[in-house]
Amino acid sequence: MLTKKLKRLFLISILIFIAHITEELLAGLWNVDSLTISAAKYFQSIPQAIFVVFNLTFLIFLIIIALLIKGGKWIWLVMSIVGLIFVFELEHIIKALISGGYYPGLYTSFLFPIIGFFYWKELIKNFKQNK
Numbered sequence: 773m774l775t776k777k778l779k780r781l782f783l784i785s786i787l788i789f790i791a792h793i794t795e796e797l798l799a800g801l802w803n804v805d806s807l808t809i810s811a812a813k814y815f816q817s818i819p820q821a822i823f824v825v826f827n828l829t830f831l832i833f834l835i836i837i838a839l840l841i842k843g844g845k846w847i848w849l850v851m852s853i854v855g856l857i858f859v860f861e862l863e864h865i866i867k868a869l870i871s872g873g874y875y876p877g878l879y880t881s882f883l884f885p886i887i888g889f890f891y892w893k894e895l896i897k898n899f900k901q902n903k
Contacts, residue, residue, distance in 0.1 A: 773902060774869070774898055775898055777894050778891070778898055781891045781894060782851075782854065785891065788843075788883045788887055789885065791883075792880040792881065795877050795879060796876050799876030801876035803805040804875070805876070806838060823893065848899055854891075855888065855892050858884045858892075864878045864881035865882065888889070
């Protein structure tokens with residue numbers, strides 16, 4: 773079972789993700805992000821890309837819900853994936869350091885190591901208690 777503290781950290785992370793995605797959107801991340809630019813080459817049009825991305829996101833959402841409904845050890849997998857996203861978001865800081873300037877999403881990305889530290893600390897504690 774997840775503690776109230778871990779649930780609260782997860783909810784706080786949602787607010788951080790909203791701010792982060794907003795910063796990326798306002799700063800035009802899609803114009804400079806190599807992953808986005810590379811992935812765009814596989815689509816013939818924007819509507820096709822939106823269709824594929826929406827449906828893949830929906831399928832991933834359904835798989836996550838199925839794992840959570842199943843319960844048990846699967847909740848730890850789902851919560852660990854969220855924790856890994858915090859680590860992945862360090863990419864913004866690294867790319868800014870490499871480029872020597874601002875990289876879209878940089879400002880809010882500084883919050884991820886902070887929330888990630890407390891999140892992983894609590895997740896590991898929860899996992900040990902529920903083992």
